[in-house]
Amino acid sequence: MSIILTQSFTGISIGAVLLLIALGLSLTFGQMGVINMAHGEFIMAGAYTVYLLQGPLSSAGMSLLVALPTAFLVAGAMGVLLEWLLIRRLYARPLDTLLVTWGVSLMLQQLARDLFGAPNVHTEIPGWLSGRVTVIGGDDPLTLTHARLFILALALAAVVALTLALRLTPLGRRIRAVVQHRDLAEASGIATARVDRITFFIGSGLAGLAGVALTLVGPIGPTMGTNVIIDAFLVVVVGGIGQLRGAVIAAFALGVLQAVMEYSTTVSVARVTVLIAIVAFLQWRPQGIYTLRTRSLA
Template structure:
């Protein structure tokens, strides 16, 4: 029983990382139907923001806390620039957005190599996140993982509050459900698109800050995680935030359980096969957007 509980906690911590990575993508891909292959590079930019701040701020704790809003603003502005210059011309051609943003991702990777160098760099974790919390005699959880879990839940809560209770959230939902009707009703859909991309890209920066606590930073770090983020969003259901949350934790727990019984490589293969099997049975994902239709 202690092993099962320990693996559940490990799975939840993995799911929290997946959730943070996929949350911004759930907004830009799920809500706007834009396949942003540069999302991983936005995460990389958020991680490098921590590295840059630590060069000028000696306190690791202060630099991490300052990096959260700064990385949100930096990557959010990157997303707005991408939307204004390229994405706004391709809303009716989602496959073209894949190709264009993939090219942007390669440019951003090379820019990171030119600025910071090709080798990975490491940031310092604050002292209050270097230890661990002992739940029971057999279960010990790293403080950094608990911080990431709290950060993921706070990001989800903030995003849901924005989407459900604010005028911006109502405008975003109106554009998602019927862009043409929202436009003829007087909504400035272009402004809504830019704000949505700002929020989604800013969340990628927050994910980048979290990832500095569990591994090194490198120009290719976004490439290694973008596939998992897309899988979480697709399996959860396009445009369904609750599906993204549920699937992130389910996949994290499944990965942890299978990895304990086998190896990391075998666990990744089994999880991927399970995802493919689920999508064969339910291609629309766990949840679908309810619409009125005469069909």
């Protein structure tokens, strides 16, 4: 009985990881229409930040907490640099953006190999994250691990913070204005280029946060970003482009479906089921769970 609950929780925690890696993408791809293939490498940068901080900060717990804002800034800065150097010159040419950012992604992977070596590295998990909570005791226990709960909390905090920022702050209003109608926003005096850069900073910074979370579940390596980026794109497409709500629902739905199928069958079958479900869903609703309503004529 409790195995159903355990698996549901596992699914939700897989969904939380998916959500974290998709959140930044939902912003840059969804809001700005930029397909940034180097997004995965920003995740990698966040993960290596934890690794680097674990040297000088001897306590694993401390370095993880310090890594959260640091990784956000590091990945965000990389994003801004990429936007400023390359992407802003290619806004009207999506296919070129795709190829250029893919090239950047390969270069960043090689850079990581040269800086940190080809073998994967790993970080210590702080003591307060290596335990577990027993919700239901007895012979058939339901236990939730601290690391997974932490990732879930981090994902939800990121969603709430991002939603509030978009809804309530002047910057959020400007971002929404640019998304809904770029020309009109520009005509009303919004510096769209600046808004784009800030949006890119936040989106890339969220990738850095995802990288920090991923160090709790797996190794850190040059290709870790590539491994998760497809899943992130899937979440964004299913959720509906430019829709945070959609991304949240899609991430948890895909996570739970994966976990439940994986429990009753095998990893491969679960994977196939999830992909088929996505294809079928997109046939029925090509625009995703939610669509953005705009007055834009383009």
